Amino acid sequence: MPVTQKRINLDLHALAKRLEGDISARGLQPGDRYRTAAEAGLMLGVSAATAHRAMNLLVEKALLTREQGRGTFVGAGADHGKGVRLRVVYVLLEADQKSVTSVQLEDIIEAVRGRFQDANVQFCFVPEERGVEYVRAFIGSSQRAGHYAGAIPISCSREVYRYLGDVGGPVVVLGSLYPDQQHLASVDIDYRQAGRIMAQRLISRGHRRMALLTTGGGRPGDNALFDGISDAITEARLPHNALIVRIFPHDFESFRAQTRELLERPDRPSGIMCASDRLVKVVAAVAAESGLSLGTDLELIFQGQSKPEAERLPYPRVQPRMSFSEIAELVAEMLAQQSAGESLREKRVVISVELHDPS
Numbered sequence: 001m002p003v004t005q006k007r008i009n010l011d012l013h014a015l016a017k018r019l020e021g022d023i024s025a026r027g028l029q030p031g032d033r034y035r036t037a038a039e040a041g042l043m044l045g046v047s048a049a050t051a052h053r054a055m056n057l058l059v060e061k062a063l064l065t066r067e068q069g070r071g072t073f074v075g076a077g078a079d080h081g082k083g084v085r086l087r088v089v090y091v092l093l094e095a096d097q098k099s100v101t102s103v104q105l106e107d108i109i110e111a112v113r114g115r116f117q118d119a120n121v122q123f124c125f126v127p128e129e130r131g132v133e134y135v136r137a138f139i140g141s142s143q144r145a146g147h148y149a150g151a152i153p154i155s156c157s158r159e160v161y162r163y164l165g166d167v168g169g170p171v172v173v174l175g176s177l178y179p180d181q182q183h184l185a186s187v188d189i190d191y192r193q194a195g196r197i198m199a200q201r202l203i204s205r206g207h208r209r210m211a212l213l214t215t216g217g218g219r220p221g222d223n224a225l226f227d228g229i230s231d232a233i234t235e236a237r238l239p240h241n242a243l244i245v246r247i248f249p250h251d252f253e254s255f256r257a258q259t260r261e262l263l264e265r266p267d268r269p270s271g272i273m274c275a276s277d278r279l280v281k282v283v284a285a286v287a288a289e290s291g292l293s294l295g296t297d298l299e300l301i302f303q304g305q306s307k308p309e310a311e312r313l314p315y316p317r318v319q320p321r322m323s324f325s326e327i328a329e330l331v332a333e334m335l336a337q338q339s340a341g342e343s344l345r346e347k348r349v350v351i352s353v354e355l356h357d358p359s
Helices: 003-025 037-044 048-060 105-115 131-144 158-167 191-204 220-235 252-263 277-289 324-339
Strands: 064-067 071-074 087-094 119-126 148-154 172-174 185-189 210-214 243-247 271-274 299-303 317-320 348-351 353-356
Touching (some): 003 037, 003 048, 037 048, 048 064, 071 131, 087 131, 105 324, 119 131, 131 158, 148 158, 148 324, 172 324, 185 191, 191 210, 191 271, 191 299, 210 252, 220 243, 243 252, 252 277, 271 277, 277 299
Parallel strands (some): 087 148, 148 172, 172 185, 185 348, 210 271, 299 317
Antiparallel strands (some): 317 353
């Protein structure tokens, strides 16, 4: 065997060992979903193709198994025969929300592990297309292996929520529920109140031409935010064209370009409400590039979580009266109560919001 080929084989075996260690360290059991080749490549610091070849070595040892159209799962060879079955709590977040979400995932991990000390927390980014099939694949496998301990879906589709409700087992939705799914336990933010407060703030400062910029996909929370803004505009007896609504794709370059177009219009808004701290930072940058003076030509306000990145911004914000770590603890506690067969004191918790003004 040529020296170069021998070196490549040695490298692949070393990578395969690291993957085997990853399976062991995470407490994964047969039937659990494993990383994609792209995810494994990121972890190993190599290309997806190289990671795929290293994963093939584990497939040969039955430590991994691939199922056409479904993905890669931990194989029977990973059962160490210790009689211990780690439970798995799945945190589900739609993939297109990764770049804009204000959810602090590390707080969820800490909260869940505090309540489920024998459970492993797995984050799954649900694809927009065929999301239910994706979720059904790994949760079904986990159930069959006896590992499923529950799920915390965040900003997922109505179909994913319906599937989790049909599956049974502990589920706490972090976010807004659809009208026909109120039987699920949930922890939500009062988005209608948030919208009302943002609009009232701008109206009280004399703004008569405002805009709402969001990347929402028409979910109940997006609708509630808009309803709250509409309430405030109606109460102030402003005309229907006092508000411009722009719903952007989850693409910050597109968001930047469309924001610039909005700010360069002759009838541009003088007050802008943003649905997250990430969006308001982009708007501020575009305004500066367009020669607008913040506080004079344009005033910004945003809705978001209480976290260091948001608190450092010099703009007023509307945020929950609870910190995100407290919200995560509440979600984990509700999930643990369901797991223990206890009745929840409140099945639907809505957290009120308040205005914070750094000035």
